[in-house]
Amino acid sequence: MKTPRIAIVHDWLVDSGGAEKVLAAMLLHWPHAPVYTLVHDSQGPTATFLKGHKVYTSFLQKLPQATRRYRSFLPLAPIAIEQFDLSEFDLVISNSYAVAKGVLTGPDQLHICMCCSPIRYAWDLQHQYLRESGLDKGFTGLLARIVLHYIRIWDARTANGVDKFIAISEFIARRIKKVYGRESTIIYPPVDIDSFCLSEKKEDFYLTASRMVTYKRIDLIVEAFSKMPDKQLVVIGDGPDFRKIQLRAKSNVVLLGYQPIEVLIDYMQRAKAFVFAAEEDFGIIPIESQACGTPVIAYGKGGAIETVQDGKTGIFFEEQTPESLIAAVQKFEQMSPFDTHAMRENAKHFSEQRFYSEFKEYVMNAWQEHFEKDYRNPFS
Numbered sequence: 400m401k402t403p404r405i406a407i408v409h410d411w412l413v414d415s416g417g418a419e420k421v422l423a424a425m426l427l428h429w430p431h432a433p434v435y436t437l438v439h440d441s442q443g444p445t446a447t448f449l450k451g452h453k454v455y456t457s458f459l460q461k462l463p464q465a466t467r468r469y470r471s472f473l474p475l476a477p478i479a480i481e482q483f484d485l486s487e488f489d490l491v492i493s494n495s496y497a498v499a500k501g502v503l504t505g506p507d508q509l510h511i512c513m514c515c516s517p518i519r520y521a522w523d524l525q526h527q528y529l530r531e532s533g534l535d536k537g538f539t540g541l542l543a544r545i546v547l548h549y550i551r552i553w554d555a556r557t558a559n560g561v562d563k564f565i566a567i568s569e570f571i572a573r574r575i576k577k578v579y580g581r582e583s584t585i586i587y588p589p590v591d592i593d594s595f596c597l598s599e600k601k602e603d604f605y606l607t608a609s610r611m612v613t614y615k616r617i618d619l620i621v622e623a624f625s626k627m628p629d630k631q632l633v634v635i636g637d638g639p640d641f642r643k644i645q646l647r648a649k650s651n652v653v654l655l656g657y658q659p660i661e662v663l664i665d666y667m668q669r670a671k672a673f674v675f676a677a678e679e680d681f682g683i684i685p686i687e688s689q690a691c692g693t694p695v696i697a698y699g700k701g702g703a704i705e706t707v708q709d710g711k712t713g714i715f716f717e718e719q720t721p722e723s724l725i726a727a728v729q730k731f732e733q734m735s736p737f738d739t740h741a742m743r744e745n746a747k748h749f750s751e752q753r754f755y756s757e758f759k760e761y762v763m764n765a766w767q768e769h770f771e772k773d774y775r776n777p778f779s
Contacts, residue, residue: 401489401775402775403489403766404488404490405429405432405488405490405777406432406433406488406490406491406492407422407426407429407433407434407435407492407493407494408434408483408485408491408494408500408502409422409434409435409494409499410436410437410494410495410498410499411436411437411469412436412439412445412449412454413438413439413440413445413466414443414445416610417515417681417682417683418494419444419445420589420591421513421515421588421589422434422445422494423448424751424754424755424758425494425513426452427755428755428778430451432452433454433455434449434452434453434454434455435454435456435483436454436455436456436457437457437469437472437476437498438459438460438469438472439454439456439460441454457479458479458482459472459475459476459479473497474546476497476498477498477550477553477557480502481501481502483502483503485502485508486505486508489507489770490511490766491504491510492510492512492513492762493510493511493513493561494515495514495515496514496515496516498518498554500558500561502560509765509766509770510560510562510563511561511562511565511762511765512561512563512564512565513565513586514571514575514583515680515681516571516574517554517574517575518551519680520547521550521551522551522554522574522578523574523577525544527614529544531613531614554578555578555579558579558580558581563584563765564579564582564583565583565585565586566583566585567585567587567588567680567681568587568680568701569585569705570680570701570704584761586754586757586761587705587749587753587754588681588749589749589751589753589754589755590683590690590746590749590750590751592686592690592746592747592749592751594660595664595667595687595688595690595691596668596690596691597690597692597739597740597743598668598669598692598739599739600668600669601670601693602671603631603671604631604671605624605631605632605670605673605696606632606634606635606666606667606670606673606674606693607633607634607635607636607673607675608634608635608663608684609677609684610636611637611639612640613640614678615676615677616719617636617644618643618644619719619720619724620632620674620676620724621634621644621647621652623721623722623724623725623728624651625648625649625652626721626725627728628650630728631651631653632651632652632653633666634652635657635658635662635663636656636657641654664691667687667693668691668693670688672693672694672695672713673685673688673694673695673696674695674696674697674724675688675695675703676697676719676724677698678698678700679701679702679703680701681706682701682702682703682706685706685707685713686706686749687746689707689713689743690746690747691742692739692742692743693742694712694714694731694737694742695712696713696715696716696728697713697714697715697716698715698716698719699716703715708745711737711738711741711745712741712742712745713742714730714731715727759778762777
């Protein structure tokens with residue numbers, strides 16, 4: 400019997416976020432599978448779990464400051480991803496939130512896309528992206544719109560090269576259906592809840608934590624709490640917007656900047672509630688908070704409505720405005736204490752073990768459907 404040859408494709412390997420945690424979980428299944436990516440920072444946060452794995456990069460890696468300016472190379476990303484020759488592989492898994500799903504495969508290959516999202520800033524979030532990037536006006540704005548127009552055409556076309564779509568949430572499944580006209584199976588990403596232990600002792604402060612980029616809306620949270628001087632907020636995280644957010648913070652808001660995971664867990668275990676204002680595709684950190692027995696005050700759109708149980712493990716606010724968040728905090732403080740064990744049980748629905756089991760079953764079924772019996776089990 401033939402031994403299946405497997406390759407994994409990922410957009411960029413520069414930062415470490417939810418998509419990279421999914422990649423790390425995949426590599427546990429296939430420790431010998433090579434990874435193809437546009438740009439790789441070999442000294443970056445993904446270096447630990449990629450140690451010992453073969454990583455192949457595109458021609459973008461050779462451009463100046465590639466690991467810092469990789470987002471600026473988006474116009475070249477489609478052609479770069481198409482240059483990977485994957486013809487020797489039987490199973491190709493793309494872990495895609497931008498262009499990874501655009502790799503070229505043939506009819507005798509099985510291409511499964513773990514879709515974190517269709518390219519958000521090219522589709523329904525284009526206008527928000529242009530506005531927040533200062534590209535909504537002028538000649539550079541026009542160029543950006545032209546580039547995103549052609550990205551959409553390419554992105555829609557390359558959906559035909561995917562045999563099976565996996566969505567990371569119901570929210571993303573709807574986006575896949577809207578953008579590509581394709582059905583998908585929902586498999587929630589893995590969350591390391593075992594590292595976030597339950598604590599029933601809570602203190603009188605709120606917590607938020609995130610990389611400080613615009614769409615995470617840390618600015619909104621800080622502005623809201625700055626208008627509630629009797630309530631304490633601790634902010635963990637760093638990023639491009641740190642200085643701007645720091646200028647908005649009043650004395651009741653403490654910005655700790657980047658902190659190691661141990662510090663984050665300690666604050667998360669002790670916080671009265673975790674505040675989450677982003678419209679995320681899935682959102683891992685609200686689940687980590689619930690694993691600690693800490694309720695979540697979340698913006699009621701995106702993946703959060705699938706991971707937070709309103710009134711049981713947290714509450715939602717309806718608009719991304721300081722006023723809406725303030726009203727939610729006031730409502731939260733009038734509610735009875737949340738059951739810490741119920742929050743922990745809810746978090747278990749998104750465990751790493753659950754992901755491994757569902758992902759393995761899905762790939763096995765797709766494999767048996769696509770290939771003849773002369774191939775070995777892809778997990779053997």
